[in-house]
Amino acid sequence: MNLKQWVACVAVAFITGCTTTPQGKAIDRANYADIASTGLALAVVEGVTEANPLGIATIPIKLSMGYVVERGYANDCHTRVQYSKWLGTFFYGATANNISIAFAGAAAPAVGVVVGLSYYLFGEKVDAGAFQCVPDERSKSKK
Numbered sequence: 001m002n003l004k005q006w007v008a009c010v011a012v013a014f015i016t017g018c019t020t021t022p023q024g025k026a027i028d029r030a031n032y033a034d035i036a037s038t039g040l041a042l043a044v045v046e047g048v049t050e051a052n053p054l055g056i057a058t059i060p061i062k063l064s065m066g067y068v069v070e071r072g073y074a075n076d077c078h079t080r081v082q083y084s085k086w087l088g089t090f091f092y093g094a095t096a097n098n099i100s101i102a103f104a105g106a107a108a109p110a111v112g113v114v115v116g117l118s119y120y121l122f123g124e125k126v127d128a129g130a131f132q133c134v135p136d137e138r139s140k141s142k143k
Contacts, residue, residue, distance in 0.1 A: 022129025023080035024070030029127075030091035031062040037098035044102050062091075077133035084130040089120040 073079040093116025100108035124131040
């Protein structure tokens with residue numbers, strides 16, 4: 001990684017720390033889990049490679065998703081909730097698949113599908129803020 005790439009990654013990491021809505025934070029958590037579990041699988045299983053052709057270039061994209069959704073739909077909580085549900089479903093499913101690779105040494109897409117679908121169906125019980133629209137502090141202070 002050259003200096004420009006490193007600086008870009010660090011800058012994106014600082015931007016992602018700015019998410020304030022429950023949906024933006026939920027998207028960030030799902031992406032952090034996917035990135036960390038990918039690193040774990042790559043570190044512990046010999047011969048495993050990243051399947052995504054973009055490889056490391058996806059990290060800044062993933063780290064900025066919560067921020068982009070939060071800012072792009074600042075006044076549309078219901079759309080943020082939909083993004084949060086779908087992105088959480090996808091990235092938690094990918095996380096489960098990565099963990100199965102790390103511990104079993106083989107991909108288990110069925111595990112990822114079950115975990116992702118479970119998050120979509122029952123995520124409100126474990127991550128309620130990501131699935132509900134509640135007034136945020138900014139809208140309360142304007143009244």
